[in-house]
Amino acid sequence: MHYFERLDEARxxxxxxxxxxxxxxxxxIAPSIGLLAHAVEQDRDRRRDDRLPLARLSYDILGTVPIGVVDVDVQVRRPGRSIELVEATMSHAGRPVLVLRAWLMQRFDTEPLAGSSFAPIPGPQDTPAWDMPGLWRGGFIASLHVRRTQIGPGRATAWARTDVGLIAEETVSPATAAIMLFDIGNGLAVRADPEKVAFPNIDLTAHLFSEPRGGWLGFDTTVSFGSDGLGLTHSVIHDETGPIGTSSQMLTVRPIG
Incomplete structure (x- = not known):
């Protein structure tokens, strides 16, 4: 089982x-977010051997994407020995649909300084299983294992993982496997019934201060709606060692009917 099949180097x-x-x-859009992260890492590894980690990922969702063939292009916008800005674009039928601008940053040994004041969340073993497909449709959601504790309207902590590979017969890094799940934050702590209110995100921006190590991915998520059609989903991202970064998604909030 996999989300994409590679047709050639870029399709x-x-x-x-x-x-x-x-x-x-x-x-x-979640698997595509992972696909562009993987493309950036592959391009990096073809050009250099120091495996700069992806520290900031800023995605703009330019349109909907049919279930079909997509093209991926990667360009280095700001080369550097210790810091790079790389841009990856996904297109469908010649139309750009998703753009990633990723900052890659050099590693240093800061183990004695490591720490965060983000609050820990209960681990996956202490979080009840949640039937996410009972609320959300689609093959991607059905492919996930999700555990969740609903704290209140628009507030939840959750853990997710998937047994489905990103690309057929291709191994991806633990970071890409985690990044592929970031976009589900908007569906974990719902503030309104998605059958009555649409609140898709137009972007996703993540800042990582530690590389994901694989396994379950945790979310401490808050969803906020304004009074004029704008919304925000903000998540503190965790792996099983603790907090590793944050993710934010800008929402367009639209009552249905």
Whole structure:
């Protein structure tokens, strides 16, 4: 099982596991977010051997994506020995649909300084299983294992993982495997019934101060709606060692009907 099949160096065919939650004829953007992160890491490893980690990822969602063939292009916008800015674009039928601008930063030994004041969350073994497909449609959501504690309207802590690979017969890094799940934050701590209110995100920006190590990915998520159609989903991202960064998604909030 996998979300994409590689057709050549730059072209990929989406599978039914990418099926979206808002419209089952369109892709959920989460696997594509992982695909662009993987493309940036592959480009990095072809050019250099120091494996700079992805520290800041800023995605702009330019349109919906049918479940079909997509093209990926990677360009280095700011080369450097210790810090790089790399841009990756996904297109469908010649139309850009998703753009990633990623900052890659050199490693230093700061183990004696490591720490965070972000609050820990209960681990996956202490969090009850949640039937996410009972609320959200689509093949991507159905491919996930999710555990969640609902704290209140728009507030939840959760853990997620998937047994579905990103690309057929291809290994991805633990970082990419985690990044592929970041976009589900918007569906974990719902503030309104998605059958009555649409609140898709137009972007996703993540800041990572520690590389994901694999396994379960944790979310401490807050969803906020304004009074004029704007919303924000903000998550503190965890792996099983503790907090590792944050993710934010800007929402367009639209009552249905």
């Amino acid at each position: 990929f065919a989406a599978t039914e596991y990418t099926q979206g939650a808002w419209n089952c004829a369109e892709q959920h």
